[in-house]
Amino acid sequence: MTADLDTPINNDKELVARTQGGDPGAFDELIVKYTPRLYGLVYHMTSNHEDTNDLLQDIFSKAYRSMANFRGNSSFYTWMHSIAVNMTINFLKKRNRRQHPSLNDPDNNIENDPDFIAATSNGDPTKEVSIHELQKKLNAAMQKLSHDHRIVVTMFDIQGVPHAEIAKILKISEGTVRSRLFYAHRQLQNSLHEFKRS
Amino acid sequence: MHKVIKLKRYEQPPEGYYEDFLREFHRRQRAELLNPSLSSLLLERLSGLFSELRVPAMAFAGAAAVAVIASIAIIRETPHQETPRAYSVSYTPTLPYSQVPVTIQNVQNMQPVSLRVETPTSSQPQGGSTLFPPSYLLKARPANHESPLSF
Numbered sequence: 001m002t003a004d005l006d007t008p009i010n011n012d013k014e015l016v017a018r019t020q021g022g023d024p025g026a027f028d029e030l031i032v033k034y035t036p037r038l039y040g041l042v043y044h045m046t047s048n049h050e051d052t053n054d055l056l057q058d059i060f061s062k063a064y065r066s067m068a069n070f071r072g073n074s075s076f077y078t079w080m081h082s083i084a085v086n087m088t089i090n091f092l093k094k095r096n097r098r099q100h101p102s103l104n105d106p107d108n109n110i111e112n113d114p115d116f117i118a119a120t121s122n123g124d125p126t127k128e129v130s131i132h133e134l135q136k137k138l139n140a141a142m143q144k145l146s147h148d149h150r151i152v153v154t155m156f157d158i159q160g161v162p163h164a165e166i167a168k169i170l171k172i173s174e175g176t177v178r179s180r181l182f183y184a185h186r187q188l189q190n191s192l193h194e195f196k197r198s
Numbered sequence: 199m200h201k202v203i204k205l206k207r208y209e210q211p212p213e214g215y216y217e218d219f220l221r222e223f224h225r226r227q228r229a230e231l232l233n234p235s236l237s238s239l240l241l242e243r244l245s246g247l248f249s250e251l252r253v254p255a256m257a258f259a260g261a262a263a264v265a266v267i268a269s270i271a272i273i274r275e276t277p278h279q280e281t282p283r284a285y286s287v288s289y290t291p292t293l294p295y296s297q298v299p300v301t302i303q304n305v306q307n308m309q310p311v312s313l314r315v316e317t318p319t320s321s322q323p324q325g326g327s328t329l330f331p332p333s334y335l336l337k338a339r340p341a342n343h344e345s346p347l348s349f
Binding site: 028031032035036039040043044049052053056057060061064103104105106107109110113115116118119134135138139142153157158159185188189192 | 199200201202203204205206207208209210211212215216219220222223226227230
């Protein structure tokens, strides 16, 4: 899955221009288009569905208020993701330790995923238990990461955003993105050593 | 590790969440318009309070006068700094030699010049001599037509 797979830039430009011209329906189209992707970004950072919902509403609200200032120096995709990342990290700093995970149930299709089968083949014999156990352990491992490391893991490993695009969104170099991924993976390996495949 | 972490993408919000999200967005926007935030309310109240206070105009004038007097006092209090002395340059409203029309009378009245550099002499008062640089102006002097004895 690539970053711009379902976000043609030209279409975004037109929708942005219409929004800036005073057409609120155009912004609705942008919301519909970006909600699933941004939901994933915020959710995997917060591990809480309710927080994600509130934060996502605030993110789109801020984006709408700031649309007049959007000059198109970067793509709308990058701009929107930058807002989401900054607001999420600010939120996490405020929330600090008082977090209560509120996880969504994994899609049933996970049972057919060969990576899931491989990861849980050495686990409990009951698959349903394994799903929740895996989810819990993955979440705990993710929450152990620093915000900077978690954001690159979320975007690269879960959402499939390329290094170059992550670098643009986070305003860091590609080398820094790779370095953060390296250290994050090493930390995750220590937390999830039981799922490591030979 | 990448493949295991990737499994998290199967965690999806409840059915129909994305459809409801836009409705929720519109609802919140309307609510924001009807119920302004606490900060905007506070700002509005404060601006109203200040406008009701009606501070007399003379108070502003008095404050301005005090500020002016204080600044004058501060300026006067500052120690006098040595500034480089400005030298007055005398101006003679005569045309420079290059612009004097060449006539027979002028040529006859011309005086030869000397290129000797004037150095301050010991007769000049102490202290004052060092302030003025040596003069390099060409001054009218009688020319010495004798050939130099040595070089």
